Amino acid sequence: MDILYKIFIDPFMQMGQAPDLLVQTLWEGLVAGVLYSLIALGFVLIFKASGVFNFAQGIMVVFAALTLVGLYALLGRWGLPAGHLTAFIALGLTIGVMFALAVAVERLILRPLVNQPDIILFMATFGLTYLLIGMGQIVFGGESKVMIAEELYLPRGAIDFKLAGGFVSLQKIDIAAAIIASVMVATLAIFFQRTRIGRALRAVADSHMAALSVGISLEQIWVVVWFAAGIVALTTGIMWGARSEVSFALEIIALKALPVLILGGFTSIPGAIVGGLIIGIGEKLGEFYWGPLLGSGIESWLAYVIALLFLLYRPQGLFGERIIERI
């Protein structure tokens, strides 16, 4: 009986008794969820365009963030004064590097592998991962770096307010992360749903051959999509790097997108958004209210449990396309 009380009654009592902690937990879940959505979006875009699960998305986050702080330091050594202007020049150059990476991926990896089985392309993204790890290591070294958050006008500090005898603390960087990620997610969603390139992307996702036959340039779509995924990676790297630090550990954060993709479906942009929020809020609530019952530290697998529970009812994911095949 005691265990049933601890599972079904006590957590809700706690929510009522300390609403400040409930609001704080929901807020932490929301911020994490928006960032998960952003990461998941990077995977979805590439999967839609080429049918490939891009294993390199995680290392792209690290590579983009390292490039930004590395270029900022380099510009400093070249005599540019430390500050906002140099930071934004570094940001512009990093966007250029991510575009160059997208072109290189299309030219050197995707183009020679057109019409190859998906598993070959998947393995190629493995190769790209290790290449980027090695390159990042050679160019920037393995030691961690501090994100140039203030130089990019990202705020510091917190907004605290009292609530029911307690307090809720909203970190300004988290507020900025939530807003920027939301705007980014919305922009990308609109871009790929409403524009000509977006329609072409959906055509490519359906069939490479059919898309080619109606004059859609696969090369152009792939460059656009990989570039968009690169920008997503850069944004994630800046935001998560500012909340923690810029190191190769950021790569692991990208794996948080896996349960989001399972839940939202690999081909759905709304799925990535809603899935991210469900996973983010679900895992924070689960860890905070039910985690201590299981010795805490359940967050890493709870996300998958939540995703699998949804899959029992919707095997194609929350917004995934229902697959109907003639037999």
Added chain:
Amino acid sequence: MRLKHLLLGTALAVAAAMPASAQEGIYIPLLTYRTGAFAVSGAPIGSGMADYLNMLNERDGGIGGAKLIVEECETGYDTKKGVECYEQVKSKNPVVINPYSTGITLQIIPKAGVDKIPILSMAYGLSASADGNNFPWIFNPPATYWDGASMFVKYIGEKEGGLDKLKGKKVGLVYLDAPFGKEPIPLLESLAKDYGFELKLYPVTASEAQNQSSLWLNVRRDRPDWIYMQGFGAMNPTAVKEAIKINYPMDHFVGVWWAGGDDDARPAGPGAKGYLALSFNQTGTNFPVIQDILKYVVDKGKSQLPKDKVGETFYNRGVLNSIIIAEAIRNAQKITGKKVINGEDLRRGLETLTITAARLKELGAEGFAAPMAVSCQDHNGHNAAFMAQWDGTKWVKASDWIAPLKDKVNPLIDSASKEYVGANAGWPKRTEPCDKSS
């Protein structure tokens, strides 16, 4: 003529491919991790180790006339890769293995005696391996994780007005959910029973190292009076930032010696001021030994780390690790009379190692670390450490040297050592004779 060239070429190729030990040198592999989630700690440690040994080559031509052959193997702090590294280097007759991961150490402990290669796990690894009778090939000076946790309890006891004042207090352990992170739990549980404080456990899985907000909400709810962190790599700076977020008093937050790197505190900005961490080596470049490293290695562009990182906590810790190796080599050369020693010789060198304050001064490291001694029975020494405090820009020494609670740690080492042997059927009885201390 052609046959002659062919034979000559083959002979040269074979000579080039010969294991390092066959040449006039002492082969020291370093298992390092300059990539991955833990590179933040691994890169400076690896460079500190390599730079000191390379400095000895450049300045002194090696040790006792024998050149040191230093080779790194990248583990990424991954146990599987670490074991692969071990298998890869063992055929080259290494004199010692530095696993630099508790997970890797645990895996290769049973192999050490079989392969006759001593393992030096400096202040990490299996605490019970301090028992030289059951673990003749494993060395973990200058202190075990249990010593560290006991120093923490001793320190907070002093701050609270006596160990008896800990009764009724709440102490949190934030730890990496891995063999390394779990090491202090038995000791803290035992001390919680003895002194009457409540121990709360907060595990951080490696995948959540940079995503700890819910864990720190638990801390906010539980309000522990003190927190001890057995953390590593990217987990540490994230934890420091999260502690600031919940307004946790930083001078009540204490990290183990692997959570006291400059890159653990610096990213959190001014809020990290007051954060404490145990340490057993000094920071800074103001030591003749570090100046020699700068002169012979770093300034010649032979280090893998930027110059501004030299002298930081973890870099200097890597240097201390190599000082222990080098002193053990000198000791082994003295005991055996050999110039080029092997793993068995170094085991004897480590087992009789004493580094006095005077010797540290001779090495250009006066006050750099506490004097240490290892013996046949005690492969650790249970030496003292001190509390370092982050002043907003650098670590400063914030306490005297704190000796561990040996009366609490030693019985636990004995029982854990017996338990380990009991759980591993056929664990060999020690046959290696004991030498006299140096």
